[in-house]
Amino acid sequence: MSNDTKEVLPRNQSLPLFDPHVADFICETEASKVPPIDAQAEDWFLEARAMEDPEIAVDDRDYKRIVDLTRQAAQRLHWKAMLNLASLYVEGRDPLYGNEDAVQLVEKAMRLGIPAAYDRMGTYYANSTGVDGDITRAYAFWQKAAQMGNPQALGFLGEKLTAGEDHPSIGMWGNIPVATKMLECALAQGYGQAAFDLHYLYVVLRSSDGTANGGGTPETKARALKVLHEGVKFGCEDCANALQIEFDHPFDLANMFAPYIDKARGLRYGMLGDALGFNPNRRFPNLDKILPLPPADLPPWDGQRKSLLDAAMGVRPPPAIPQPSAASLSKEPYFLAADYALRPTGLHSDAPTAPFSAYWQPATGQGVTEPARLLRKGEEFRHFSVLDANGRSRYGPVTWEQCLTIRHNHGAVEPRAVHGLLREVARPEPLLSCACGQACPVSGVWQPWVAADHSLQATVNQYWRQAWLTQGAPFPRPRRDWLLDLPDDEVTWHLMDMSLPEIG
Template sequence: MKAPHLRKLAYAVLAAVAAVCFFMGFKVPYTYYKAEQALPRNEQLPLFNPHRPAFTCEIEATKVPRIDVQADAWFHEARALEDPDTWEEDRDYKKIVQLTRAAAERRHWKAMLNLASLYLERRDPPHHADDALALVEEAMRLGIPAAYDRMGTYYMEGVGVPADATRAFAFWQKAAEMGSPHAMAYLGDKIAATWDSPKDGFWANIPVATKMLGCALGQGYGPAASTLYYLQAWPRSPNGSPSGPRTAATKAQALRTLQQGIRLGCADCARFLLVEFDRPVDLADMLVPHLDKARSERYRVVYDALDWNPDLRLPNLDKILPLPPAQLPQWNGDKKALIEAAKGVTLKRPQAEPGAPSQANGRAHRDAAYELRPCDDTTTTGTAPCAGYWAPTAPGGSAQLQTHLASVAPGLYQSGEPFDKVFDPSVAGAAPIAGLVWRRFITVHRDHEVIAPLAVAGIAREILPAELGLSCAADMPCPATGVWQPWLPSVHPASAALNQPWRQAWLVAGQPFPNPWHGGEPPFDPAELTWHLMEAGTSSNA
């Protein structure tokens, strides 16, 4: 019997026991009900409102805990082992689980959700649906928008909880409001209809649908473009009815959205354009400006690549397949080379120089490639709430005590491990210091200010650092042809959302730098943004 069925059976038994106790005059402990209600899965949420008057675009990357870089390296290594080019039976799932769990134990939120999926796939027996549910709930307690989105899916599919579509939509609505691009795209598609049909699961609320889909696309969720372009190409009134004919402007906007969707991994967007440039359904009202079988052929290659690997991103698509009226660059017919040219680029990091960890051995040891940065996590308990580096502090303590604690290097603890006792050296034979507040530290690269976006192996091309070292303000014209990366300082709240290889752009000298935030207002001042040349190029040939 599967774990979800066992849980449902357990609920039924408990309900029966409670009923018997009630009729026999016994009382079920109130603490049991209180504990059940406190679980994140039982959070009381407003019902889904498809006709809400407005929607505020929140950014998921600014809401989640800052990621530990060493944990991120483990996460990327695990993702690379799930390469779709490797047969499923040939993948080392034992190592994938091991690396993903190590990252999850340091509160890497993406690893936590991936580990939950691995448990559901039974990649790590005896872990199963209950363990997956517990992981998702842990992420919900940390305020992870994607965890609320996942809980909505669990309710819709009855994974570890009773199937309940009403609660599923409530959790998806909460996730979208918190900043989950996946939840935004899903709900945006549901409310982008031409009329309401609740029994079929769709409604008409075009202004909010447009806002949700634009916000999702702005955060890098490419599939949102497959619905958003349609709303742009065929203007609608708020209730979904047509509000006017298509114009050259609406068609151009829709084409740009489709192209951006392809850059961000939308296979459906590529499929639409390969058909539209070859055999559109309506020649008299086609979206593209003209038929172009050469473009269609390249979109077919792109579609096949994205359909095979949904994690693939092609930010430099304009290098090999720009929209009209730009001319197509030469291509020798090599499909692999075409896709490689459109990928983002990452830099090969130099090997770290030996030496310089805090200690060679013991809790304070760390890889020489990393340094530590304090984060907001603190605890007054005697054990580590999660794996990672922790150091003692004593807010309100004497200056002498503060000086002593500042000399205690952060130590590496496993989740649930008791913290080491700390003594006051100025008091001989004294008991351990009481009332300490332990603070968590995360690892960051020693060269964390270097312009070096990270990606899973195979998703981007790895190159040597550009020798030119050019950088430019966003309001200046592009000074050189090549691959350019937008960048915010690492301490900026939106840096994790922007400093990604999939936000790169292939630009020709003299072009203006594009807005790297597609959909909605960017969560930063454009004056804070700089562009950096990653790879110089004088030709777009592939």
């Protein structure tokens, strides 16, 4: 192949230079850009993540098993597993793979259009990981990732665009309107750290270059307080610590944005901040159950760390026990555990071998009846006798279609997370669900949900979207509260738990 037709590696692609002075920014959602997640791969990925729990000392972790599980998931094109596997290679957790292998894995994810892969490549250029260090290229990749909706890149660049807030001058990066939009876009996708940077922009109104336009008002202070509180729900340690200080011992009484000193509230925020400092993977979506913002009264609490964290964390019902399926009673390569079912994806291949590990079946319309079978990358597709366009029989290759494993639970509302991040609760009786436009009929923990094949299910059907709502309160709205192009009537809210906090 001649040099002029040779593929440019994703790491070497030409990207526009980072421009901090763009006039506007459009919020995209990362979850709408990534390949659908294979349910079996997700279980392998979550099992591997649980084995890296902060409670387990690094020297006691079984990194061989962690790498194996993560690689299994990555082979099914689980995008988070692909990037985690790259990190494990960089950390030296698999002696057979190193920085170059990590870069190639990230490039594979970039070819799949995964925004987080562009963010990771930017980090590699910033840190000289497998590529020659180049901070200019790093910012170009981060800009691309942010434009595609990656919340980490949005948060990073959004914070950089507040650079003029202290001493604005010619040539500085201050671009407050775009910084605000970037940070709000990141926060809407559950990136809690963005809330901490946003609260500075909310508490004092600023011109586009960062110049302060007067001091804070009661309205701007209330907005800053609320966004920090939302950040705690999304796992922001800095937000929890800031609120602990604001309520317990503010540095400046004249400019504090908490409405009054409240050491009891400060104590609870401080304990949540400590928990997030130890395990940044924690989320507290039901924070309002045990620590609502003023003027709501504080619910009773026994002062114990466990009861506070349990009340604020996400919940899930006991998993449904699946019934045996035809695939679960079959032998390999047709076997599939009863926990899963299969759904054709519409992705076809005419290649002689499987392009990646997955379940594959002959595409419909070819006169071939064959159940889906598990094929590893590079395994040959079977040939079949089929009729051609003239009605003559021929023996040869056929078109194959990938099948995704999905939960075999008939669409049950069962959010998933790494072990230990969710509290199991009994299913409410009777089951109760509501449309977005309704008022909350009963106080409790509510979970938003869309159909399993919805393009935004990966960002809606998440435990960190749960909310503790009181009777009569409105449900969150996708466009207004999550910045998602998602009609209200496509989201249903489900009651998950209506118990009061356990206070000993």
